[in-house]
Amino acid sequence: MVDKVNKTDDQWKKELTPEEFEVTRKKGTERAFTGRYWNNHEKGYYKCVCCGNDLFTSDTKFESGTGWPSFWQPVSDANLQKQSDKTFGMDRDEVVCARCGAHLGHVFADGPKPTGLRYCINSASLKFEKK
Ligand SMILES: [Zn+2]
Numbered sequence: 043m044v045d046k047v048n049k050t051d052d053q054w055k056k057e058l059t060p061e062e063f064e065v066t067r068k069k070g071t072e073r074a075f076t077g078r079y080w081n082n083h084e085k086g087y088y089k090c091v092c093c094g095n096d097l098f099t100s101d102t103k104f105e106s107g108t109g110w111p112s113f114w115q116p117v118s119d120a121n122l123q124k125q126s127d128k129t130f131g132m133d134r135d136e137v138v139c140a141r142c143g144a145h146l147g148h149v150f151a152d153g154p155k156p157t158g159l160r161y162c163i164n165s166a167s168l169k170f171e172k173k
Contacts, residue, residue: 045141046141046142047092047093047141047142048142049142051063051067054066054067054092057092058091058092059166061166062091062092062166062167064166065145065164065166065167066091066092066139066144066145066146066164066166066167067092067144067145068145069136069145070145070164070166071147071164072110072164072165072166073109074108074109074110075109076109077109077110077111077164077165077166078165078166078170079111079165079168079170080108080109080110080111080165082100082103082111082170083100084100084170084172084173085100085101085172085173086099086100086170086171086172086173087099087100087117087170087171087173088100088103088111088113088163088168088169088170088171089168089169089170089171090139090141090142090144090146090167090168090169091144091166091167091168091169092139092142092144092167093139093141093142093144094169095121095139095140095141095142096117096118096121097116097117097121097122097139097146097163097168098111098113098115098116098117098161098163098168099117100173102114102115102116104153104154106153106160106162108162110147110162110163110164110165111163111164111165111168112153112160112161112162112163113160113161113163114153114154114155114156114157114158114159114160114161115157115159115161116161120140121139121140121141122137122138122139122140122146123137123138123139123140124136124137124149125138127148134148134150135148135149135150136148137149137161137163139167144167145164145167146161146163146164146167146168147161147162147163147164147167148161148162149161149162150162
């Protein structure tokens, strides 16, 4: 299991950009097609921008057409947590970093094979490391 990371908003504010803070700590959403990774095709690893937890790899990234980085499988289910999100009158599954609680995005059941899942993730929640 991963060690938990607990920091106050003031600490996070010092380490993150205003947009990263708004998305990861306040459950914000970046505007579609504006993030740094939706159109990134390089091989590598996507880590949590807050704590460096391994979340996704380029091998499971796919073109969803949504304007957000989309993946059909995380590196490990243990690295993410799913929780019900009923805001905005919708019934969605929010995904957060299991280590620091950062809001990442949502997971939907309309993804490609083999999982059929679509992890729709904010670029602002991710830090890409080239392989
Ligand atoms: Zn994290």
